[in-house]
Amino acid sequence: MKALRLHKYGERPVVEDVAEPEIADPLDVIVRIGGAGLCRTDLHIIEGQWKEKSGVRLPYTLGHENAGWVHEVGSAVTNVAQGDAVIVHPLITCGLCRACRAGDDMHCAANLFPGISSNGGFAELLKTNARAVVKLASGVEPKDVAAHADAGLTAYHAVKKAAEVLYPGTTAVVIGAGGLGHIGIQSLKVLTAARVVVVDRLEGSLELARECGADDAILADGGEVEAVRERTDGLGAEAVLDFVGEGGALEDSIAMLHEGGTHYVIGYGGTLRVPAIDIISAEINFVGSLVGTYNDLAELMTLEAEGKVTLHTSTYPLDAANDAMDDLDAGRLHGRGILIP
């Protein structure tokens, strides 16, 4: 089958022929890919940022944001059958460790992360397991929702954390209205009654933000901190969701916080730097957020099916993967890019 494989850090991945995956464990599930989302993390992987954290051996297949149809199942699989349309939670989990037993899928002690630490879904077929597949409502096309598997899920998970502190009258700032942020905005509007203020460097993203329900959209031209302070009686925002994590976004986030407020770190690339006296004197918090749980993904698919959350995507054939990456890198890709094998 065809797959987009990375052979060397710093070089472009290539589409080539590889062997099809095979069922080995009774809970294995093989999915025929209908669409696979392209993520800034794919660029970071190619750059080598994840080299040590993932420990993966090259070459391997990228793609951690997948949806499609069940192609084959192991002998103990009971929750899906061949032909079912499914979205794929990014992690293969064991179901038996403390974290899995607490519903905290991302911290499974024996997890695999296809597309990051093993072969992913920029291919015709993907091997995952029964614990990773969420059935789609009838009529939903895999390629239309694939980007929820990581971008949507990551945004939704962070919003669920933030929702705990967002009562009516509070302000949530979203930094970055791109692939993740535009789902974050919609999730905030659905799960909370807070005012949602969006900050982005691109006018086009601010327009998307407004379409997604943002109450206010501010251009990040150097005056964004002041602008947020003005809109909050000088007090700042109770929650800042930073979907960017580099290029000044971290510094902005801290500067926009209300006393007792929380900065949710979702995007990455930069470094958080803050004097301890500032953390304690304002009693602020920094909360990491990593993808999301299986139940988060199921909830998000409910919101999608109810029309309460909608993805903005652009599709590319798998063979054009490198074009898609160029577009993403250059800020030309509107919404999330989806590769179709």
Place this chain on the structure above:
Amino acid sequence: MKALRLHKYGERPVVEDVAEPEIADPLDVIVRIGGAGLCRTDLHIIEGQWKEKSGVRLPYTLGHENAGWVHEVGSAVTNVAQGDAVIVHPLITCGLCRACRAGDDMHCAANLFPGISSNGGFAELLKTNARAVVKLASGVEPKDVAAHADAGLTAYHAVKKAAEVLYPGTTAVVIGAGGLGHIGIQSLKVLTAARVVVVDRLEGSLELARECGADDAILADGGEVEAVRERTDGLGAEAVLDFVGEGGALEDSIAMLHEGGTHYVIGYGGTLRVPAIDIISAEINFVGSLVGTYNDLAELMTLEAEGKVTLHTSTYPLDAANDAMDDLDAGRLHGRGILIP
């Protein structure tokens, strides 16, 4: 009356005669000081670290950790009467803003912080208000509990936050077994079933930690991160309470964290520096903690009265305040120093 006043940043405060405080508001309460705790923050104030944050005008009276007896009350005070022994919550709060109405006293929109932003308790009399005084159980001496007003309260408040993630089988690391840490250790043992591991640079502090119930005490000699990892199957601690906040403690805390774990920032002086990719890939959190609420202080006084938490203190006459500060600075002060006017 006598008071210890700071005239210039970088210079020693002096004991001198000042006018007695007077009742101006119906809710004012004037307390005759029985004992006032000396805090590393007093040294930081003198150094000028709080100059801008407090905005106080010099000269003024230091001392934010106070207990004594009610000396005089305003016309609308109903909860205490002259002669009552009380401990004084560090903040004078309004009782009417959102934060006060939510029990979040530290974020009162109109607070005064005697000893930091106005005249404090290194004096014969202190002016506070009805919302700040907690009556002591009969038989409890103000000077014996004064250090709970800030050191104990700050430790207890942080422990209450950490207790939410500490189920049986988890590990809590306490960095620094000094004036705050020794109450933190006892509070952890009372409120949770977690294993409590203490890290300190001084053997004497480790001994105090063991007396306070620490399950394990580790000398911070450069091998402390490795030692914590060894005791946690290489996984790290679910909670790290950093009562030091400088001199390598922040870096140690991060390095000791379990995936999904939380670093509670309580001590200060240094700077938190952590790449965003480390925050998100391990999904860790940094939680600021600032003193505590009125109800926290009342709970702590219950634990004190029940003998479940005990302070270690050394007393000095108010006139020897600078000797006490020298002892604190030089690591010669065992337990919390208490000034007696």
Place this chain on the structure above:
Amino acid sequence: MKALRLHKYGERPVVEDVAEPEIADPLDVIVRIGGAGLCRTDLHIIEGQWKEKSGVRLPYTLGHENAGWVHEVGSAVTNVAQGDAVIVHPLITCGLCRACRAGDDMHCAANLFPGISSNGGFAELLKTNARAVVKLASGVEPKDVAAHADAGLTAYHAVKKAAEVLYPGTTAVVIGAGGLGHIGIQSLKVLTAARVVVVDRLEGSLELARECGADDAILADGGEVEAVRERTDGLGAEAVLDFVGEGGALEDSIAMLHEGGTHYVIGYGGTLRVPAIDIISAEINFVGSLVGTYNDLAELMTLEAEGKVTLHTSTYPLDAANDAMDDLDAGRLHGRGILIP
């Protein structure tokens, strides 16, 4: 001034001349009533249901749902001034007890409940205190929001409790779409992404429910339990908010519950009866809900000002109070009845 006073349980209250209230405490606030909501509890008070619980001495003035303008303030009042438009939280609280310090206003150890345990707002003037008044946004008329002081607040407080268990894909059943229920429906839509199913005996109420955003509205004609089960794959609702509490509503609520679900008891009159084996084998919960906190009321006024929650009311002059009560009792009063002095 004119006031509607109850002289004897079981008899109609009468409008008569009484002395105006006077400032006695530095925190007292006297409000000139702009509108006062009529509540089923007023009928229950007249029937004598609250005789022992309130312990009030007759005659006294009814009316616990009040809004108006500040008429006079005590010497220590800083948060409002004469002429300010305000809505009045139903309780006069002390601000000093454990409950007040935890933001749990309803359980103030020294509370007064004007209109229940002391003179209320079916009058020209009402005496309350500084801790009970919430300033209205400019342009908001007291009579248009008075019903939020109890009906709206009670519904909102219960919804906040229920919101904790209502994630996307869950179902919330609202029993009773009257004065409280219609705010409950709107609050559920604003604070959660759950499906909201409303059950009522009157077609008119179901219509109001749909206008308020209910996803489904079911006539309580004996088949309502079956209807809810059908709409939830036979599993029942995760939350049932019972705004009725008598005449079969309690039994219906229990029968509609999902395993692990929660029945919020808000309306009253009947008796909860359930075998312990049913409680434990399905692990269900019954949660009492009583009015709400000061901050709840402030949040609700934010939602009102943002147009996210809207009251349906009918006004009557104070002199027509008994007509309003007859209309309420007979089911002829649409929305909440407001008395204008």
Place this chain on the structure above:
Amino acid sequence: MKALRLHKYGERPVVEDVAEPEIADPLDVIVRIGGAGLCRTDLHIIEGQWKEKSGVRLPYTLGHENAGWVHEVGSAVTNVAQGDAVIVHPLITCGLCRACRAGDDMHCAANLFPGISSNGGFAELLKTNARAVVKLASGVEPKDVAAHADAGLTAYHAVKKAAEVLYPGTTAVVIGAGGLGHIGIQSLKVLTAARVVVVDRLEGSLELARECGADDAILADGGEVEAVRERTDGLGAEAVLDFVGEGGALEDSIAMLHEGGTHYVIGYGGTLRVPAIDIISAEINFVGSLVGTYNDLAELMTLEAEGKVTLHTSTYPLDAANDAMDDLDAGRLHGRGILIP
């Protein structure tokens, strides 16, 4: 193999020879029983109380509180191996439904409850699955901990719910210091700093309660409600854990509650009856509690291994099962009865 089987409701179960269970599913685990606890629920099953709820077909083997050694495993089992000493969580769960994915094992949509809805552990061998087995620390004997599988777990789970409202200074009342209650008392002392007051009808149980760390033990002779009120300044207890659920315990529990307090329903047999006006005017709660989660059981085994919680048991050979039941029914059985096959 030998097994204790129930042939007809209302008649004594008999020990007889039955076929050994066999591995059918890749996740199946067969456990050789080391000890199986006898529970009041076994008596209730024989009486027929669970006939409809369980829907089990007679004859079948009783016993839902089991520990032993792994005898055989299915092909996909990775967490235990033959010979491992294990305690058995009472439910066989699917690991794939919403509840399992949220860590809420008791509400698995496809659960089996061996000993209640299928063949249990009063036998030489028990069939369960990989998701139900918790490995024992080395040196721990299965028969010594078997009673934690249900009695201990049920008590611990309820205490974890109650711990959320039990801060220092609050009171927890435990009704019934028997097989469940004596673990409840120890768990309360370990997880909270609340005062623990125990109420029981038997002097012997009160003695056990004191050994387990109860701060106060009160004979249920008709004056118990008054006694609890006296010890709480007339205000009642913030949490009442009712391990009895019949014979006046439910009525006592309600009467002992503090305003805003919660009654945890754990024991059963009787009926909860309470006027809605009492629920709302005091804003009290009734929370059902059913056994516990897998992680709860793992935590409890940590506490057991640390010596923080200790079971009191009496052993009987399996052939003497009916004698053990007679002793339990007659109040002659001290601690939990354990059957050894």
